[in-house]
Amino acid sequence: MKKQPTKKKKGQRVLVISAHPDDTEFGCGGTLARWAQEGAEVFYCICTSGEKGTDDPHIPCHALAPIREKEQRAAARMIGAREVVFLRKPDGDLAYSLDFRGDLVRVIRQFRPHTLFTHDPANRSFDVQYIFHSDHRVVGELAFDAVYPSALNHNFYPAHLAEGLSPHAVSEIYFFASAEPDTWIDIEPTLHLKLRALRCHASQIKEPKMMEEMVRTWFGVWGREKGFAYAERFRRLQIFQNPGERMKKLREILKHAPDTKEAPRNTQK
Numbered sequence: 001m002k003k004q005p006t007k008k009k010k011g012q013r014v015l016v017i018s019a020h021p022d023d024t025e026f027g028c029g030g031t032l033a034r035w036a037q038e039g040a041e042v043f044y045c046i047c048t049s050g051e052k053g054t055d056d057p058h059i060p061c062h063a064l065a066p067i068r069e070k071e072q073r074a075a076a077r078m079i080g081a082r083e084v085v086f087l088r089k090p091d092g093d094l095a096y097s098l099d100f101r102g103d104l105v106r107v108i109r110q111f112r113p114h115t116l117f118t119h120d121p122a123n124r125s126f127d128v129q130y131i132f133h134s135d136h137r138v139v140g141e142l143a144f145d146a147v148y149p150s151a152l153n154h155n156f157y158p159a160h161l162a163e164g165l166s167p168h169a170v171s172e173i174y175f176f177a178s179a180e181p182d183t184w185i186d187i188e189p190t191l192h193l194k195l196r197a198l199r200c201h202a203s204q205i206k207e208p209k210m211m212e213e214m215v216r217t218w219f220g221v222w223g224r225e226k227g228f229a230y231a232e233r234f235r236r237l238q239i240f241q242n243p244g245e246r247m248k249k250l251r252e253i254l255k256h257a258p259d260t261k262e263a264p265r266n267t268q269k
């Protein structure tokens with residue numbers, strides 16, 4: 001008999017902020033599907049509509065945008081997400097701005113997630129062109145800055161208060177496609193949903209069989225790192241809310257700092 005998912009994520013609100021339609025399913029689709037089965041409420045914020053994602057000169061951007069949004073909505077349904085929001089920023093041309101950060105703060109204050117998933121802005125190895133797309137770098141950095149300190153401090157974007165949105169503290173961030181993962185999630189029970197959701201992005205995935213083989217290989221390798229058949233891996237960052245917790249974390253970091261006791265006091269010659 002198939003094992004029933006537990007309800008250990010019941011009521012936990014989860015928001016994913018990603019640059020393009022399909023980033024979420026590649027990055028964390030198996031985990032989100034699993035958490036949704038376990039009772040989490042999953043919301044998507046997609047910053048662009050991926051309207052430049054074609055090699056075909058006969059498909060204009062304005063025609064591709066609604067196709068990709070439709071594909072993304074279908075994929076999100078497959079994952080078990082409740083809602084998808086598109087910010088409709090220009091695909092491929094994302095740039096850091098305080099207005100853009102404010103848009104992400106608004107989404108965080110609306111959906112009030114405990115956990116946020118996004119691209120890892122600390123990635124700078126530039127060894128795979130897809131992962132290091134400039135939009136991914138920009139969105140990861142903006143999402144991080146939107147969580148802290150903007151979303152939780154009433155002095156940032158005070159106009160949101162008039163919209164009925166109060167400050168919100170996110171508790172943790174899971175960065176996907178990270179070069180320095182520290183958290184592995186077993187996705188064997190939901191790999192089939194990740195694959196089905198990816199197939200929804202038909203305008204992007206011309207050879208679904210090849211995609212499936214790639215996903216099985218890639219997430220299989222990551223799974224075997226920790227004894228799973230398949231896993232998604234993340235860099236997890238806990239956002240400390242009270243000064244006591246922050247101090248504890250600081251002590252932990254300092255414990256691993258190089259010993260400076262023996263360093264010369266005066267390095268001038």
Ligand SMILES: [Zn+2]
Binds near residue numbers: 019020023133136
């Ligand atoms: Zn992308």
